[in-house]
Amino acid sequence: MESNPKIVILQLKEIITVLLVILAAILLLVLFLYIFLPKNDDKNTEQAYNPGTYTSSVDIGATTLEVVVSVDSNHIKDISIKNLSEAVTTIYPLLKTSLDDISRQVIETQSTENIYCGEDNLYTSTVILTGINCALDKAKLP
Structure with a gap:
């Protein structure tokens, strides 16, 4: 070769x-x-809340209700109302539906800003949002 x-x-x-x-x-x-x-944002890793369940009192008419907000270190997990009697729901029939709608929006957006409230339940929604904001203020880290 x-x-x-x-x-x-x-x-x-x-x-x-x-x-x-x-x-x-x-x-x-x-x-x-x-x-x-994807980037690792420092916002997502910082702790925003003290984990736990926080309450805030709101007055609706002559009744005082407790707005209960549960949070973990970065997220709003659940929003509910304690002391909700049948008498209150009879006087304020939109209270439960307003709470469900607002809590769904707040949990989805993780914020109480730009929450849509219908005109027919504006007062009820404002009272609920005020209670949620007060409870979140207690949960926020200093």
């Missing part, structure tokens, strides 16, 4: 061009990774 050596001649200009194209491709890849990979 005879071997026929082949000689490859590369010019310096071609080598430099290939290296620059490879370098540009690597830089472009790093840029895409930096832009599109």
Whole structure:
């Protein structure tokens, strides 16, 4: 077997061009990774609340109700009303539905701002939101 050596001649200009194209491709890849990979936000890792259940008293007519808000270190977990009697729900029939609607919105958005309240239950919703805000103020870290 005879071997026929082949000689490859590369010019310096071609080598430099290939290296620059490879370098540009690597830089472009790093840029895409930096832009599109998820970032670890410091906001999500910081503790916003003392975990626990907090209450706030609200007056509706002659009755005092307890708004109960449960939180963990970063999230609002549950909102309910304690001391809700049949007499109160008879006088304020929209109380339970308003609470359910507001608590769903607050838990979804994790905020009491920009909560939609219908015009037919504006007073009830305002009282509930005031109670939630007072309970969250107790839960917030100093």
